[in-house]
Amino acid sequence: MRRTTLKDVGDHVGVSAKTVSNVINGTGWVRDDLKARVREAIDELGYRPNSAARQLRSGRSGMIALAIPDLSQPYFAELASAIVAAAADRSITVLINQTNGQADAERRISDGVGIPVMDGLILSPLALTAGDLADRQDSTPIVLLGEHVGESRFPHVTVENAGAARAATDYLLRSGRRRIAAIGAQATGPRETSELRLAGYRAALREAGIAEDPALIREVIDFRRSDGVQAIDGLLAEGVPFDGVFAFNDLMALGALHALGEAGLRVPEDVAVIGFDDIEEGRYSTPPLTTVAPDKAALGSLALELLLSDSPAAGDTTVPYQIVSRMSA
């Protein structure tokens, strides 16, 4: 069978081969409905871009790697999905590597060890620091995501953590809460996220003239649902009074909702709860979760733009956030 060509696809839709090429390569400007019809025709006719030829022409493989700690954490899974979507718009294939936040895995992938040649790497490190990356030899472009980075000579996209945490705490204060538990302090491990969000919590209390009560600051091991449950159970067992909860991520906030429900406490009447991340699950919890929503789509597309830019500036780029007000606070 003759191989389907760009022209076949164009003829099928009634557009030029150049327009089809624009859709495939994410270049030029093509109307959305036309894009959809071209993509349908590509599927229907089984057109396959000749990627080897394309790579030779462009000097690019059309592939990038994305290394994240843990796909079973919904925040990372949704972030990965956003990056894959942004890349698909540019006909770039994303190959995702789960590092489990282990230094060895992060180091290997940042050095390009054990993975094929890619056009670039987006790395969300947990264990590696800027120091570890300072002597990186591999010349593949890299963009870092998240908080566990510090000063770095590489471009870095992150959320304005302290500001967003301050806004979340302030949101509870404005609704009249005065005894706000902070769930997510960390004594060990990679704890930059935790430290920044705790600093935001403290700044909001200070500004409101409320003294900090160490009994309200709850340490966790990880940022999982079970940590949220344990934090609430701990407060209740110790008899620490509280009327608000700022959980440093949505998973822990959802665990807190669960534990509060089990204890017969009403949310938000008895305890108001706010989370951080805006994962889809929080839209369907009982009650639906009020949360800090970082712009994950912007995070994905910014990381990609920086990665593909010819001369990306080193240093931090922050994406905007908003407070999404639902029923839990």
Add this chain to the structure above:
Amino acid sequence: MRRTTLKDVGDHVGVSAKTVSNVINGTGWVRDDLKARVREAIDELGYRPNSAARQLRSGRSGMIALAIPDLSQPYFAELASAIVAAAADRSITVLINQTNGQADAERRISDGVGIPVMDGLILSPLALTAGDLADRQDSTPIVLLGEHVGESRFPHVTVENAGAARAATDYLLRSGRRRIAAIGAQATGPRETSELRLAGYRAALREAGIAEDPALIREVIDFRRSDGVQAIDGLLAEGVPFDGVFAFNDLMALGALHALGEAGLRVPEDVAVIGFDDIEEGRYSTPPLTTVAPDKAALGSLALELLLSDSPAAGDTTVPYQIVSRMSA
């Protein structure tokens, strides 16, 4: 600086270089606590296996590809995590590709187009069928996951869908429910999962001597939380009486819990709800979700074993499931 060797790592832990090699390559038998200490020492000393040399010796790249429809669906994210974990035990790197269930993306990756040379591919297709794969030319080993496959000349790992769906429906019948809504019928798109689970639902009703009521069988577009909400809203708006819900996946069951709560109905007193998948979220919902738990870890390790086997048998392998009884049914 001298490169860290296997012997350095072994000396640090007090074991032989061979034991360290066994841990790295997932060969031999090493005690779990010793494995953990070797891995810590690898991290601490910054040991890096020389993968190029390893590949030359073994003729393998140490990489496999995993292609799944959508990482923002927790079932797929958890399955990917299970496969990555099983592969890590064998020092295999998994590169994950999100296909969005699009035929073109699935065809490209099954043909090895646009991705680097790998030791194998685990593909969970949504749009492709066995027919589409029948003329696959690429010689890279492939293992298929899930339901959207049919008869195939490739090894295929799946859950016993009809049997599990029958058991779920039967679970509701045994608790005295007689008007059980089935959420997840599909009129279009890749609908094998839906058809098998609907067949199981029907078999259980038949066996209990209960006539099927078409008004209780709710069609959905996708398998997402919002589909579960819409199905419940539809039943209530039409005034269809029901005392049980079998949702064909946990996400829809969680959407159903949400909609039932909004409508002021008590779960399980007024309506018992059972899901399918056992995603982590269901352990923390209000009330916690009763569900069919397919053995995802077994699914991951079986797929990997078949992929790495020298002569894998074509045809289906099913993994076991169990009903996990929580509070919603």
